[in-house]
Amino acid sequence: MSGARIREWLLRCYVAAMAVLMLLPIAVVLLTSLTPAAYISFPPGGLSLRWYMAVASADEWVPSFLTSLQVGAIVIVCALSIGVPAALGLHAATGRFATALQTFFLSPLMIPSLVIGLAILRFYESLALPASDLSVALGQTMIATPYVVRFVLAGLAGVDSGLTRAARILGSGPIRTFVKITLPLIRHGLIAGALFSFIVSIDDVNIALFLSDVHVTPLSVQLLGYLQQSADPQGAAVASLLVIIAFVLIFVCDRLAGIDWLFGIRKTTVS
Amino acid sequence: MTSRGLVLPALAAYIVLLLWPLAGVFWTSITPDGFVGLSAYTRFLSDGWFLSVLRRTVVLSLITTALTLVLSFPIALYLSQTWRRGRTLVTFAIIAPMLVSAVARSYGWIIILGPAGILSRCLAALGLGSGHLLYTETGIVIASVHLLLPLMVLPIAGSLQQIDPSLIRAAQILGAGVTRILFRVTLPMCIPGMTAGAVIVFCMCASSFVTPALIGGPTIPMMSFVIYQQAIQLIDWPFASAAAFILLAATASVTLAYLFWAGTRRAGARP
Amino acid sequence: MSGFLSVEAVTKRYGNHTALSAASFSAERGEILALLGPSGCGKTTLLNLIAGFLDPNEGHIRVADRDLAGVPPNRRDMGMVFQNYALFPHLTVEKNVAFGLEARGVPRAQRRTRIAEALARVGLAEHGPRYPHELSGGQQQRVSLARALVVRPSILLLDEPLSNLDTQLRRAMAEDVREILRSAEMTAVLVTHDQEEALVIADRVLLLSGGRIEQVGSPEDVYERPRTLFGARFMEATNFIDGVVTQRDQRGVMVRAAFGTIGTSACDVSEGDSVTVMIRPERISIVSPGDGGDNAVGGTVLRTNYHGTYRRFHIGVEGQELTVDAPVSTAPRAPGETVRLAWSRGDTHVLTP
Numbered sequence A: 001m002s003g004a005r006i007r008e009w010l011l012r013c014y015v016a017a018m019a020v021l022m023l024l025p026i027a028v029v030l031l032t033s034l035t036p037a038a039y040i041s042f043p044p045g046g047l048s049l050r051w052y053m054a055v056a057s058a059d060e061w062v063p064s065f066l067t068s069l070q071v072g073a074i075v076i077v078c079a080l081s082i083g084v085p086a087a088l089g090l091h092a093a094t095g096r097f098a099t100a101l102q103t104f105f106l107s108p109l110m111i112p113s114l115v116i117g118l119a120i121l122r123f124y125e126s127l128a129l130p131a132s133d134l135s136v137a138l139g140q141t142m143i144a145t146p147y148v149v150r151f152v153l154a155g156l157a158g159v160d161s162g163l164t165r166a167a168r169i170l171g172s173g174p175i176r177t178f179v180k181i182t183l184p185l186i187r188h189g190l191i192a193g194a195l196f197s198f199i200v201s202i203d204d205v206n207i208a209l210f211l212s213d214v215h216v217t218p219l220s221v222q223l224l225g226y227l228q229q230s231a232d233p234q235g236a237a238v239a240s241l242l243v244i245i246a247f248v249l250i251f252v253c254d255r256l257a258g259i260d261w262l263f264g265i266r267k268t269t270v271s
Numbered sequence B: 001m002t003s004r005g006l007v008l009p010a011l012a013a014y015i016v017l018l019l020w021p022l023a024g025v026f027w028t029s030i031t032p033d034g035f036v037g038l039s040a041y042t043r044f045l046s047d048g049w050f051l052s053v054l055r056r057t058v059v060l061s062l063i064t065t066a067l068t069l070v071l072s073f074p075i076a077l078y079l080s081q082t083w084r085r086g087r088t089l090v091t092f093a094i095i096a097p098m099l100v101s102a103v104a105r106s107y108g109w110i111i112i113l114g115p116a117g118i119l120s121r122c123l124a125a126l127g128l129g130s131g132h133l134l135y136t137e138t139g140i141v142i143a144s145v146h147l148l149l150p151l152m153v154l155p156i157a158g159s160l161q162q163i164d165p166s167l168i169r170a171a172q173i174l175g176a177g178v179t180r181i182l183f184r185v186t187l188p189m190c191i192p193g194m195t196a197g198a199v200i201v202f203c204m205c206a207s208s209f210v211t212p213a214l215i216g217g218p219t220i221p222m223m224s225f226v227i228y229q230q231a232i233q234l235i236d237w238p239f240a241s242a243a244a245f246i247l248l249a250a251t252a253s254v255t256l257a258y259l260f261w262a263g264t265r266r267a268g269a270r271p
Numbered sequence C: 001m002s003g004f005l006s007v008e009a010v011t012k013r014y015g016n017h018t019a020l021s022a023a024s025f026s027a028e029r030g031e032i033l034a035l036l037g038p039s040g041c042g043k044t045t046l047l048n049l050i051a052g053f054l055d056p057n058e059g060h061i062r063v064a065d066r067d068l069a070g071v072p073p074n075r076r077d078m079g080m081v082f083q084n085y086a087l088f089p090h091l092t093v094e095k096n097v098a099f100g101l102e103a104r105g106v107p108r109a110q111r112r113t114r115i116a117e118a119l120a121r122v123g124l125a126e127h128g129p130r131y132p133h134e135l136s137g138g139q140q141q142r143v144s145l146a147r148a149l150v151v152r153p154s155i156l157l158l159d160e161p162l163s164n165l166d167t168q169l170r171r172a173m174a175e176d177v178r179e180i181l182r183s184a185e186m187t188a189v190l191v192t193h194d195q196e197e198a199l200v201i202a203d204r205v206l207l208l209s210g211g212r213i214e215q216v217g218s219p220e221d222v223y224e225r226p227r228t229l230f231g232a233r234f235m236e237a238t239n240f241i242d243g244v245v246t247q248r249d250q251r252g253v254m255v256r257a258a259f260g261t262i263g264t265s266a267c268d269v270s271e272g273d274s275v276t277v278m279i280r281p282e283r284i285s286i287v288s289p290g291d292g293g294d295n296a297v298g299g300t301v302l303r304t305n306y307h308g309t310y311r312r313f314h315i316g317v318e319g320q321e322l323t324v325d326a327p328v329s330t331a332p333r334a335p336g337e338t339v340r341l342a343w344s345r346g347d348t349h350v351l352t353p
Helices: A003-033 A050-057 A061-092 A096-110 A113-126 A133-157 A161-169 A174-185 A187-203 A206-211 A219-229 A233-257 A260-264 B008-030 B039-046 B048-080 B087-099 B102-113 B118-125 B137-161 B165-173 B178-189 B191-207 B210-216 B223-233 B237-266 C043-051 C093-103 C108-121 C137-149 C167-183 C195-201 C219-224 C229-234
Strands: C005-014 C017-027 C032-036 C058-063 C078-081 C155-159 C187-192 C204-209 C212-217 C239-249 C252-257 C260-263 C274-279 C285-287 C295-306 C311-317 C320-326 C338-343 C348-351
Touching: A003 A233, A003 B048, A003 B087, A003 B102, A003 B137, A003 B178, A050 A061, A050 A233, A061 A096, A061 A133, A061 A187, A061 A219, A061 B008, A096 A133, A096 B008, A096 B237, A113 A133, A113 A206, A113 B008, A113 B191, A113 B223, A113 B237, A133 A187, A133 A206, A133 B008, A161 A174, A174 A187, A187 A219, A187 A233, A206 A219, A206 B223, A219 A233, A219 B102, A219 B210, A233 B087, A233 B102, B008 B039, B008 B237, B039 B048, B039 B237, B048 B087, B048 B137, B048 B191, B048 B223, B048 B237, B087 B137, B102 B118, B102 B137, B102 B210, B137 B191, B137 B210, B165 B178, B165 C078, B178 B191, B191 B223, B191 B237, B210 B223, B223 B237, C005 C043, C017 C043, C017 C058, C017 C204, C017 C212, C032 C043, C032 C167, C032 C195, C043 C078, C043 C155, C043 C187, C078 C137, C093 C108, C093 C137, C108 C137, C137 C167, C167 C195, C187 C195, C195 C219, C204 C219, C204 C229, C212 C219, C212 C229, C229 C274, C229 C348, C239 C260, C239 C320, C252 C274, C252 C348, C260 C295, C285 C320, C311 C338
Parallel strands: C032 C187, C032 C204, C078 C155, C155 C187
Antiparallel strands: C005 C017, C005 C058, C204 C212, C239 C252, C239 C274, C252 C260, C274 C348, C285 C338, C295 C311, C295 C338, C311 C320
């Protein structure tokens, strides 16, 4: 084989191996959750849904799951409500102040989310604000909004400014132009922003860790606590739920807006 | 202009939920006994144990960043070659894990790296003894690389895709073989993407909580764990705040150095 | 087919679409060829085949009798100048020009002299330490030329080298490019859609359309005496007259058109054939009523337009519009005026459809 062919095969094998390695922990979690045994066994001896049933009937998981869903929904609403207008305003503005403002809106991505969680907890304590779905959601909004701003800005950048100008000259007012011309064109950015906000919320631990309490504990925080004490297939089942949620959302986003949206602009907070 | 006023809700939210709380944490860190003083910081910086935690955080983050950089490049190269048929599948495999909760991913690594895990059983089968990587720094690095690889692949792939294909053709017809083109044309033109990725990965790694907590455990604490422990378990707010700001200073200095470097590059120096 | 560069019956297909169909031509050492045609005619495909970026489905490409099949682009000893210059943005001008020499292992001392010589040849001797983005488009193109020439390739390929430049810069650069190529005695193949570029730079022009070579000839041949309707239109000829061949004589044929009989130059048609006859607008003159020429006809002025270097008259003749380009010293005529037009038989060409 010539040098070029060898190089080509090496590259392909390497990439394939890395792809497998990237999916390995996720596959392991999924398979472990299906084990019929009472302890972690990989590979599982058979396939059983007993641990999912255990999760459904246990006291701690269902309320956490519901909390996560509620908090996530609130985060979507909040992040879109402030992020979309911010992106529109940034898009219209030019100059050094605008770029500084844009960096500012994207800055939470550059600050350790743990520090943000700590800071907001202190802030809530100073106001004697008890933990609630809303209080957790507001904290997570700060790390979700940068994504909404990025996605919508990218969507707006793709809109030819000539289109809105043409509409205005033809007599369409600013609101009508926005609704009929701009909004449909940034639809994909909105969908990606909404889905990303939800994923960020569900996956977040660093902020929820500080802001949650006994009554308001999102799923990932609950799972973290559980895993620090015991390692059994029940934990794997809950973890698998988080995996399945992520994949379902990727699928939905792909259907609605195309998968490039999610992957063209990446998630840069990690728990 | 009213459209610039659209940024106001976001601006208000950021001030109330980000700037003010961060300022509050800073204030807490410099008023440890009710008076302004740096004793919280000096306590941290003069204690060998805490310094070792800081050192560990920085060193492991640097190692993770370096490893991620080397491992990502061939993948990014592969993904930027748009004619490849398996590209969507590989993109999914590499990038989708980014959207899965860090708790779930880390749990997968616990199962793989743990004492009864896949790795140790493979090693035993090969007669290499019963080593396992749970509660080791190596384990943390492996899980962190897995966590952050997508964040490095994306900017590098972006840089690669921006390379004008006629440059590669020009290099070819001038007589350059594959190796020369890779090192003299492709790699230098990827420096923006690689630096951006490195900065992101370093900051994310230094601030991550879940992965080191689960894989490393309480015996190998990182800065994130110290912050959490001091705030929630030991309720020493000033000290926790000081530790948080020291971490923030470490990541912010890297980020600002990068932004400054990227800014000077754009301002008329070499592209 | 022999010659320094020899393209033999080369065909290139993309799925169902044939980009190039059995193209054959050759170039002598030191000759400058232009491949001229509209977009999609296959000229860029042909260039990329010669360079080795594409492989032909059929046919052979030879340089100095060596078949290039299977030889990768970096081993063909060719140079290429790209439409967008393709200068390495992260390297200085000097390092850009050095790139090919480094790839070929030329020792450092030699490199320095050759680079200096190449830059001087294109008029950029002091620009070595600058970066591409600091140079104008014309300067970047010249660096691109220097970079390709410094390795002394056996053949230089130019892919629409002047298309990205402003129009007036293009004209000046075209003459410079020809001079540089001639003084380097370079065998060159130039691809362009701009007929003026081809006429100025090339020794021979190949006219391409729809993947086929329509006509080969000197710039004058192709411009003054296009053989097909496509060629004439591409060269911006404007007067096309349909008619039937009535008789032959030693100078050509007589064609009966709507407004009368016109004599043509030598051609290959028989009596009774339906033909289209072409006369270039600058070959028709407005004459005084008594004057004649080989061919003469009267008409009415429709409109006059000023074009800077010439004045264009649109004349209606028996329901057909003829275009006449005259020197600007010719006085403009008002619409409705009657004029008399005359032109010679040597300038009247019969076109093959």
